[in-house]
Amino acid sequence: MDIRETVGSFRDSTPLPGLDDAWHWSPAPGLDFAGALSADRKRLLQLSARDSYDEGLATAVLQFARLHEDELFSGNPYLGALGGFTPPDGYSFDTVVALRPEVHNHYRFEMPDLTPYVTLAFPAYACEFSGKEDLTEAETRYRMVRLNHFGRQPQPYLKMRYINTKTRGRSEGTDRGFAEPEVLFRELRDMEGGYESIVEFENRHGTVWRVMWYDGWHIADWTTQSGEPQGIGLDELLDFSRARLTE
Incomplete structure (x- = not known):
């Protein structure tokens, strides 16, 4: 041609x-x-x-x-x-x-x-x-990703899965799938009070974190599925998540 x-x-x-x-x-x-x-x-x-x-x-x-x-x-x-x-x-x-x-x-x-x-x-x-x-x-x-919009803001790479025992909402399947960051932040907020609720999220580097709710938010590096959960406040958790998605 x-x-x-x-x-x-x-x-x-x-x-x-x-x-x-x-x-x-x-x-x-x-x-x-x-x-x-x-x-x-x-x-x-x-x-x-x-x-x-x-x-x-x-x-x-x-x-x-x-x-x-x-x-x-x-x-x-x-x-x-x-x-x-x-x-x-x-x-x-x-x-x-x-x-x-x-x-x-x-x-x-x-x-x-x-x-x-x-x-x-x-x-x-x-x-x-x-x-x-x-x-x-x-x-x-x-x-x-709205690639043909030259005035756009970043749309970070994010894969996630979640199970919310309070709202009974959950992602489809057992694998993490692509999602918009707003979905992650919403699910992190909504898991409050949902005992044994989980949210897993992965950034572009393939690093994975699992957030769990039991008497508060807890987070662990879940890349090898052997991280030790640490207690964390919601504001700190949201800031941490945003930072990990844009690094």
């Missing part, structure tokens, strides 16, 4: 200033795309933005992805997350995340022949991805 010719055929496609073999196009108001050829000219590195496009940020992301594509995917064939990214002034992103076609399946309807040649790349935060996601997990994180 001739990627230059294909991208050049997109409506309103124009060269992206400041980067060779790169383009910008906008198929609808508020929806912007930018793309650049990979270093070997065999793939299209692409991003999109919803009501938040910034040319300088888009250029910086695509340039970083072009320079570091091999490194991005050196440990994971589906999803790569690499730190060391410096965004333009006004942004606090510190990472670029890249997604292979198996994850994003972009253009599957309108131009399926192009899909295998497209790698998506977005500005991100280090706390959002582990870099160890399998294909199913990568697809889930791709759907969960």
Whole structure:
């Protein structure tokens, strides 16, 4: 496939200033795309933005992805997350995340022949991805994190499970699943008074903590399932949890 010719055929496609073999196009108001050829000219590195496009940020992301594509995917064939990214002034992103076609399946309807040649790349935060996601997990994180909103705040990587003996609420299954941080903080608060209630949560480093309720909150490092529970107050527990999710 001739990627230059294909991208050049997109409506309103124009060269992206400041980067060779790169383009910008906008198929609808508020929806912007930018793309650049990979270093070997065999793939299209692409991003999109919803009501938040910034040319300088888009250029910086695509340039970083072009320079570091091999490194991005050196440990994971589906999803790569690499730190060391410096965004333009006004942004606090510190990472670029890249997604292979198996994850994003972009253009599957309108131009399926192009899909295998497209790698998506977005500005991100280090706390959002582990870099160890399998294909199913990568697809889930791709759907969960609002990657095309350039003005967003971090959405930390979190897996959790819980059993609340007071509300009788519980997560599905016996494994920890992806969740929004607000769900964790809510369940930590709601377990008060629920004897033998538990909440387990895991951050991007794979470290796990278990919180239990019996005459107060108790927490243990549960990575090896042999941690010694320690009493902790709610405010301290919430602060501790927030810190662990963003480290």
